[in-house]
Amino acid sequence: MFSKIGVVVLLMPFLTSCGVKNAASNPKTLDIVKQYLLDYKNVTGKAFPEEALNNGTIDLVDTLPAAIAGQCSTWSNGSWAIILNNMYWEYAREEQRITLLYHELGHCLQGMDHRGKYDGKNFTSLMHPYTLPIGMFTSAQKAYVNELHTKIWSL
Ligand SMILES: [Zn+2]
Numbered sequence: 001m002f003s004k005i006g007v008v009v010l011l012m013p014f015l016t017s018c019g020v021k022n023a024a025s026n027p028k029t030l031d032i033v034k035q036y037l038l039d040y041k042n043v044t045g046k047a048f049p050e051e052a053l054n055n056g057t058i059d060l061v062d063t064l065p066a067a068i069a070g071q072c073s074t075w076s077n078g079s080w081a082i083i084l085n086n087m088y089w090e091y092a093r094e095e096q097r098i099t100l101l102y103h104e105l106g107h108c109l110q111g112m113d114h115r116g117k118y119d120g121k122n123f124t125s126l127m128h129p130y131t132l133p134i135g136m137f138t139s140a141q142k143a144y145v146n147e148l149h150t151k152i153w154s155l
Contacts, residue, residue, distance in 0.1 A: 023053045032101045043149040056080035069131050070100050072107035080108040099137045102126050124153040
């Protein structure tokens with residue numbers, strides 16, 4: 001899911017040629033981005049610095065391998081890009097879209113690495129490298145959102 005290699009060279013011309021585009025401009029993902037920002041505020045008590053959104057893009061693409069649902073790339077100047085597997089997205093349930101995009105936003109907006117483990121019932125973080133099975137997120141949504149922004153799993 002997480003890689004800073006390979007796509008970097010490929011995406012650079014794309015980023016620089018789309019100056020007006022940013023993460024808030026994709027209507028298919030905008031509601032989830034807004035919810036991510038709201039969750040951040042509810043958990044931390046602070047508003048997320050929304051200007052960070054202007055440094056990045058979120059796009060649905062047909063070029064990712066079938067086994068890769070999404071990918072975050074970051075650059076040293078602070079810009080970032082999330083690409084989501086279009087086929088996965090089209091067939092995914094809403095909760096799968098949320099967990100995928102929250103995961104990639106965790107990488108790209110907050111610099112999070114992979115973490116979490118399987119505790120016998122749940123992956124203990126949305127930053128677990130594998131996408132959550134259907135139903136896992138909705139069964140413990142509050143714990144996942146809290147863990148995402150505090151690193152404390154408290155189910
Ligand atoms: Zn990842």
